[in-house]
Amino acid sequence: MTPPAPNACGMDDRLDTVFAALADPTRRVILAMLLEDDMAVTDVAEPFEMSLAAISKHLAILTRAGLISQEKRGRVKWCKLEPDALRDASIWMQGFGQFEAVNLDAFERFLEAELAAEPPPAPPP
Amino acid sequence: MTPPAPNACGMDDRLDTVFAALADPTRRVILAMLLEDDMAVTDVAEPFEMSLAAISKHLAILTRAGLISQEKRGRVKWCKLEPDALRDASIWMQGFGQFEAVNLDAFERFLEAELAAEPPPAPPP
DNA sequence: GCGATATTCAACCAAACGGTTGACGATGAC
DNA sequence: GTCATCGTCAACCGTTTGGTTGAATATCGC
Numbered sequence: 001m002t003p004p005a006p007n008a009c010g011m012d013d014r015l016d017t018v019f020a021a022l023a024d025p026t027r028r029v030i031l032a033m034l035l036e037d038d039m040a041v042t043d044v045a046e047p048f049e050m051s052l053a054a055i056s057k058h059l060a061i062l063t064r065a066g067l068i069s070q071e072k073r074g075r076v077k078w079c080k081l082e083p084d085a086l087r088d089a090s091i092w093m094q095g096f097g098q099f100e101a102v103n104l105d106a107f108e109r110f111l112e113a114e115l116a117a118e119p120p121p122a123p124p125p
Numbered sequence: 126m127t128p129p130a131p132n133a134c135g136m137d138d139r140l141d142t143v144f145a146a147l148a149d150p151t152r153r154v155i156l157a158m159l160l161e162d163d164m165a166v167t168d169v170a171e172p173f174e175m176s177l178a179a180i181s182k183h184l185a186i187l188t189r190a191g192l193i194s195q196e197k198r199g200r201v202k203w204c205k206l207e208p209d210a211l212r213d214a215s216i217w218m219q220g221f222g223q224f225e226a227v228n229l230d231a232f233e234r235f236l237e238a239e240l241a242a243e244p245p246p247a248p249p250p
Numbered sequence: 251g252c253g254a255t256a257t258t259c260a261a262c263c264a265a266a267c268g269g270t271t272g273a274c275g276a277t278g279a280c
Numbered sequence: 281g282t283c284a285t286c287g288t289c290a291a292c293c294g295t296t297t298g299g300t301t302g303a304a305t306a307t308c309g310c
Contacts, residue, residue, distance in 0.1 A: 012150050012153075015147075015148075015150075015153065016148055016149070016150060019144050019145075019147040019148035020144075020145070020148035020297095022140075022144040022214075023140075023141055023144035023145035023148055024141070024297095024298085025137050025140070025141060026298090028137075028140065028217070031221070032220075035220070035221060040256080040257095041256070041257060041258095042255085042256060042257080050298090050299070050300090051299075051300065051301080052256085052257075052258090053257085053258075053259085053299085053300080053301085054298070054299055054300080056257065056258060056259095057258095057297095057298075057299085058298085060258095061297095072257090072306095074256090074306095074307065074308070075255070075256050075257080075306060075307035075308060076255090076256060076257085076307090077256075077257065077258095081221070083221045086218050086221055089147075089218065090215070090218055092153070093211050093214070093215055093218075149267095149268085151268090165286080165287095166286075166287060166288095167285085167286065167287080175268090175269070175270090176269075176270065176271080177286085177287070177288090178269085178270075178271080178287085178288075178289085179268070179269055179270080181287065181288060181289095182267095182268075182269085182288095183268090185288090186267095197276095197286095197287090199276095199277065199278070199286095200276060200277040200278060200285070200286050200287080201277090201285095201286065201287085202286075202287065202288095
């Protein structure tokens with residue numbers, strides 16, 4: 001069999017870091033907290049029972065994955081959710097990456113056609 | 126602040142294992158291979174440049190995450206994609222905004238339509 | 251300048267990960 | 281029965297991960 005083209009467009013490393021970042025419950029909770037509002041590092045750490053340094057490391061991992069951005073204003077560093085970084089991962093999950101952009105476009109057209117045809121079945125509550 | 130309810134419904138451990146499983150490029154390629162067809166462990170391993178035992182471990186991780194199932198028929202163990210396991214992860218990601226949850230049903234119909242259109246490259250029987 | 255606050259850095263630790271090799275238990279072919 | 285094939289297990293190895301602590305670096309308020 002042909003080698004399974006593991007990194008067709010360089011997106012693979014990105015997916016590595018994004019999925020790895022999402023694999024930790026602390027980091028997922030942090031993302032959920034940032035969904036409500038931007039927060040300073042100290043405030044992010046406050047509800048957790050671990051050291052500030054540990055939270056700082058988690059935030060660095062989230063930043064490297066592109067899932068948040070950090071901006072220092074004065075002596076406090078503000079953390080901001082960057083939900084766009086989830087998009088690639090979401091797209092991968094739809095197509096498992098191996099169906100190149102061409103097919104994804106086709107899939108989108110397919111979805112549009114479907115939505116035009118049927119009334120959508122009201123997603124589960 | 127209130128403790129950030131890290132595991133509201135017990136889905137958290139599930140998400141841990143699913144995202145961790147997806148964080149490895151080898152495993153993502155395996156999932157993509159299984160998207161085309163069920164495969165025996167040996168056939169899954171064939172295109173990779175690592176030992177069969179390593180692939181066996183990867184498959185065990187994917188199985189523990191619920192992303193595939195394995196059924197032994199005779200002396201060959203068949204691996205089958207279980208895309209439903211992606212649903213929880215997708216729903217979690219959906220909480221972060223603008224992307225839709227994976228529409229697996231639509232994606233499967235799309236794949237069937239595509240496979241009916243083109244002659245497939247004949248995966249191993 | 252001085253002390254308090256905010257954050258990271260550095261060194262360390264235990265545990266998990268991703269890989270190897272070799273032995274092993276099933277199963278199928280003959 | 282014998283032999284090859286399929287797949288896992290067990291032990292090992294180096295690296296990464298998730299956490300700790302304590303020192304260091306900015307920055308703010310005074």
